[in-house]
Amino acid sequence: MVHDSHTLALFEDWYAAEVPRLFNYVAYLVRDRAAAEDLTAAICERALVRLHQYDAGRGSLEAWMFAIARNAVRNHWRDLQSRPAEASLEALPEVRGRGGSPEEIAERAEAFRAVVAHMSRLSEQEQEIVALRFGADVSNVDIARVLGITPTSVGVTLHRALKKLREALYTEMDNEPA
Amino acid sequence: MNQPNPNHKPQDEVENILRGARFQMSEAFDASLRQQLREAIPAAPARKAPSGLRRLFIPRSAAPEHEEMPMNRSWIIGAFSFGVVVLMAALFVGLVLMRPSGTAVGPTEEPDGMELLHIQFDQQFELNGYEVRQTERSFSVEMTWRPLATPAKDYLIYIHAARDGEVIAQIDAPLVGDDLVSSLSTDVNLPTTRWQPNHLLRSWYTLTLGADQPVPDVVYMSVYDPDTGEELHLWKDGISLSTVRVQLWSSDDAQAAELDYAECGPENPCLSPDGKYWLHRFAEGETVEALAEAYQADLACILRENDLPAEGYQILVGTLLKICVPPQPQPEAVGGENPIVLGNGWNSLAMSGDGMWVAAETRPAPGEWPTVYLQHTVTGEMVFVAYGASPSLSEDGRYVAFIIQPQGGDAASWNRTGVVNVYDRVEGTYSEVAFGGGGIGSAATPVISGDGRYVAYVGYGSEGGAPQVYVVDRETAVATGLLYPDSQPGETYNSNPSISADGRYVVFASNVFSNPGSRIVLYDQVEQTTWVIGEGFFPRISADGSTVAYLYSGAIAGQGEGWINAAALDVATGEVRWLGRTLDAQPDGLWTDPGPSPSADGSRIAFWSVLENPRDPEITPPTPSGGLGSAYAEQYLFIYDAATGEIERADPPEDRPSTGGSSGSPVLSAEGSRVVYLWSDRNLPAFGLYLRDLEADQTYPLYISQ
Numbered sequence: 001m002v003h004d005s006h007t008l009a010l011f012e013d014w015y016a017a018e019v020p021r022l023f024n025y026v027a028y029l030v031r032d033r034a035a036a037e038d039l040t041a042a043i044c045e046r047a048l049v050r051l052h053q054y055d056a057g058r059g060s061l062e063a064w065m066f067a068i069a070r071n072a073v074r075n076h077w078r079d080l081q082s083r084p085a086e087a088s089l090e091a092l093p094e095v096r097g098r099g100g101s102p103e104e105i106a107e108r109a110e111a112f113r114a115v116v117a118h119m120s121r122l123s124e125q126e127q128e129i130v131a132l133r134f135g136a137d138v139s140n141v142d143i144a145r146v147l148g149i150t151p152t153s154v155g156v157t158l159h160r161a162l163k164k165l166r167e168a169l170y171t172e173m174d175n176e177p178a
Numbered sequence: 179m180n181q182p183n184p185n186h187k188p189q190d191e192v193e194n195i196l197r198g199a200r201f202q203m204s205e206a207f208d209a210s211l212r213q214q215l216r217e218a219i220p221a222a223p224a225r226k227a228p229s230g231l232r233r234l235f236i237p238r239s240a241a242p243e244h245e246e247m248p249m250n251r252s253w254i255i256g257a258f259s260f261g262v263v264v265l266m267a268a269l270f271v272g273l274v275l276m277r278p279s280g281t282a283v284g285p286t287e288e289p290d291g292m293e294l295l296h297i298q299f300d301q302q303f304e305l306n307g308y309e310v311r312q313t314e315r316s317f318s319v320e321m322t323w324r325p326l327a328t329p330a331k332d333y334l335i336y337i338h339a340a341r342d343g344e345v346i347a348q349i350d351a352p353l354v355g356d357d358l359v360s361s362l363s364t365d366v367n368l369p370t371t372r373w374q375p376n377h378l379l380r381s382w383y384t385l386t387l388g389a390d391q392p393v394p395d396v397v398y399m400s401v402y403d404p405d406t407g408e409e410l411h412l413w414k415d416g417i418s419l420s421t422v423r424v425q426l427w428s429s430d431d432a433q434a435a436e437l438d439y440a441e442c443g444p445e446n447p448c449l450s451p452d453g454k455y456w457l458h459r460f461a462e463g464e465t466v467e468a469l470a471e472a473y474q475a476d477l478a479c480i481l482r483e484n485d486l487p488a489e490g491y492q493i494l495v496g497t498l499l500k501i502c503v504p505p506q507p508q509p510e511a512v513g514g515e516n517p518i519v520l521g522n523g524w525n526s527l528a529m530s531g532d533g534m535w536v537a538a539e540t541r542p543a544p545g546e547w548p549t550v551y552l553q554h555t556v557t558g559e560m561v562f563v564a565y566g567a568s569p570s571l572s573e574d575g576r577y578v579a580f581i582i583q584p585q586g587g588d589a590a591s592w593n594r595t596g597v598v599n600v601y602d603r604v605e606g607t608y609s610e611v612a613f614g615g616g617g618i619g620s621a622a623t624p625v626i627s628g629d630g631r632y633v634a635y636v637g638y639g640s641e642g643g644a645p646q647v648y649v650v651d652r653e654t655a656v657a658t659g660l661l662y663p664d665s666q667p668g669e670t671y672n673s674n675p676s677i678s679a680d681g682r683y684v685v686f687a688s689n690v691f692s693n694p695g696s697r698i699v700l701y702d703q704v705e706q707t708t709w710v711i712g713e714g715f716f717p718r719i720s721a722d723g724s725t726v727a728y729l730y731s732g733a734i735a736g737q738g739e740g741w742i743n744a745a746a747l748d749v750a751t752g753e754v755r756w757l758g759r760t761l762d763a764q765p766d767g768l769w770t771d772p773g774p775s776p777s778a779d780g781s782r783i784a785f786w787s788v789l790e791n792p793r794d795p796e797i798t799p800p801t802p803s804g805g806l807g808s809a810y811a812e813q814y815l816f817i818y819d820a821a822t823g824e825i826e827r828a829d830p831p832e833d834r835p836s837t838g839g840s841s842g843s844p845v846l847s848a849e850g851s852r853v854v855y856l857w858s859d860r861n862l863p864a865f866g867l868y869l870r871d872l873e874a875d876q877t878y879p880l881y882i883s884q
Contacts, residue, residue, distance in 0.1 A: 027201035114195075
């Protein structure tokens with residue numbers, strides 16, 4: 001038997017494209033590096049073991065995969081018996097800002113951590129939608145499929161969630177000592 | 179042309195922050211996970227990789243680069259090698275997904291309805307998938323197995339080719355397979371007693387027909403006990419099946435596959451059953467590039483839809499290719515250009531049930547032809563539909579029914595009657611709605627059912643005369659004329675049709691010349707009945723057909739004469755709910771503002787009123803000045819909630835000047851959570867198109883003219 005380099009290349013493509021955003025999604029929700037890593041690995045395993053159950057006629061592979069991810073995170077929350085409280089910045093996974101200069105990258109990473117730290121103020125569904133939208137870049141239509149709600153509800157809930165995060169962020173800034 | 183949403187600033191900031199960074203796997207974790215998977219990929223036999231893998235590993239944009247670092251964290255996944263399970267599942271899925279057309283493939287159902295994937299044999303092992311390749315004199319069968327446990331015996335397999343019930347060729351052999359998990363080169367052709375649980379295996383058998391043998395009707399297989407000769411019992415999803423044989427191939431399916439689309443070509447393109455593509459059976463010597471040119475189709479689209487890379491692909495002869503249907507050209511418009519030029523007024527407004535699309539008619543400037551356009555309420559994307567008028571939208575915003583601008587004629591005097599057209603936003607195509615009956619010269623105010631199948635409109639006779647309402651089934655082009663009960667054409671004046679989502683119910687306003695007064699008439703397509711449900715005009719029926727919202731022109735005790743009220747009628751019970759006063763005078767002939775707009779189930783209704791409190795019992799109608807027409811200068815927008823019986827203001831838009839203005843033409847989304855409406859500033863020429871999100875308590879301008 002010989003190695004199939006074509007298969008390997010395909011797998012590498014998939015890994016590079018899907019696993020980082022799966023991790024990003026999970027990290028949004030659990031806000032703990034160790035938990036995010038364990039869950040990501042478990043989700044990959046579960047998804048691929050059950051891949052034969054995927055029915056392309058019923059939705060995108062992306063929606064299917066993130067439905068599995070969602071269940072895994074919810075089980076994790078149940079095991080914890082609650083959703084994670086306001087996150088400790090030290091426990092968050094590493095954050096990388098986008099941008100050109102090192103200063104820009106660092107500023108964006110800090111702002112990002114500050115916002116995500118307030119995710120616990122959102123309802124469960126609001127957190128899920130934010131995580132799918134910004135963590136995993138999933139479309140509203142596919143978010144609706146994952147959650148079993150209408151795309152309109154996705155838009156409305158997302159709007160509310162962002163408003164809450166903004167208010168939390170600004171309240172924190174107002175309370176900071178001068 | 180996208181319009182910015184000036185109300186969106188606060189949330190933009192958080193969005194920008196969230197888009198400005200992301201969580202990243204630590205290099206150690208990423209390296210260990212990737213390494214673990216890479217090491218677990220076994221050596222594969224010297225065969226091409228299953229094409230199904232391509233569907234699994236669909237590349238997206240490049241992920242950030244990760245600097246390679248030595249592993250400093252070991253990571254144990256479980257009893258089974260994680261990567262092994264990953265790839266093995268992927269490989270067998272690739273086999274399952276791979277279905278080269280043109281060669282015979284197994285039918286998906288046995289005649290008694292059995293499915294052929296994931297069939298368990300005596301709960302010992304499972305047939306996950308198979309593929310049959312047929313040549314003139316042979317059938318090669320490739321199967322993938324998954325042992326549920328190590329089988330107790332070395333079982334045998336038979337594959338039979340039969341014709342007219344008689345076996346004409348067969349294989350009887352040990353059931354063996356190559357272990358796809360094991361890296362040992364000796365783990366091939368393993369008998370069943372050496373099969374390990376969850377180690378996928380692959381088997382190949384070839385059944386050859388003799389030169390004189392006919393083509394069989396059917397090829398099937400089974401697995402049997404070498405000691406007793408009994409076939410193993412079959413199970414599917416925990417259900418015991420009544421057959422012990424798995425049908426792999428039948429001549430009926432092969433012939434059907436061969437016949438289907440065999441005669442299709444660029445000169446005679448054949449549409450797929452779902453209408454999305456042309457289908458072309460790939461023949462020897464053809465190339466995809468030549469096909470794209472012959473069909474005048476987009477090559478990149480063909481490659482994409484058939485999962486083909488840009489180069490280096492091979493296509494089996496007989497493969498059924500999807501050919502992307504090119505967009506049809508738009509009808510030629512006056513002036514030859516199709517700009518979206520929004521002007522100072524709107525005459526018609528429609529919203530899709532899901533609240534995502536708004537269709538509007540706008541007149542760029544006096545004397546110019548109006549245009550119909552679509553706007554997405556979230557992205558702001560605008561789509562030019564046509565020079566025309568009076569749009570109506572299907573539930574999903576895909577179909578727009580409208581009156582198309584006539585060729586020739588005077589824009590300034592056009593009365594918005596003509597031919598009904600339906601624009602398909604997804605396909606980018608136009609189709610004319612045939613009048614379907616004799617004597618109709620032109621149409622107006624079309625409304626399309628939620629499913630896009632039926633269009634109701636007002637039809638004017640070619641010889642003149644009173645207008646009548648028609649409903650057309652676009653699938654059959656059959657039009658049905660609707661009349662006031664027990665009346666004849668010409669005895670009534672009919673207008674303002676509205677249609678339920680499934681097209682079953684059509685409501686319209688009807689004035690009987692011999693008995694003046696506008697009445698609401700309801701037509702039931704299923705029961706073929708027409709009946710009068712009340713006095714009023716501008717009716718709109720809810721999508722589910724349960725509620726008719728309309729303007730009630732009759733007297734209401736305690737109100738005083740002259741008021742026009744918004745009302746809602748329960749179709750099933752006949753109960754009428756009063757919503758509130760709307761207007762203090764009968765609408766004159768120039769009145770264009772439609773009546774109340776119900777949600778899909780009628781539980782919410784949007785309506786306008788000239789009163790700031792439509793339910794104030796103290797208000798008496800003022801004396802209108804100058805005869806017909808309201809004495810009030812402004813209109814306000816309200817939402818009625820049937821659950822509470824209360825009404826609530828939904829306007830004005832926050833960004834408009836405090837000098838006031840008027841809201842009109844409200845349209846409520848199916849859920850009742852969004853309402854789109856027109857706003858005009860008092861004493862100013864500006865108009866605005868606004869979307870009010872009732873749940874988010876936000877109003878967004880969709881367009882504001884200057």
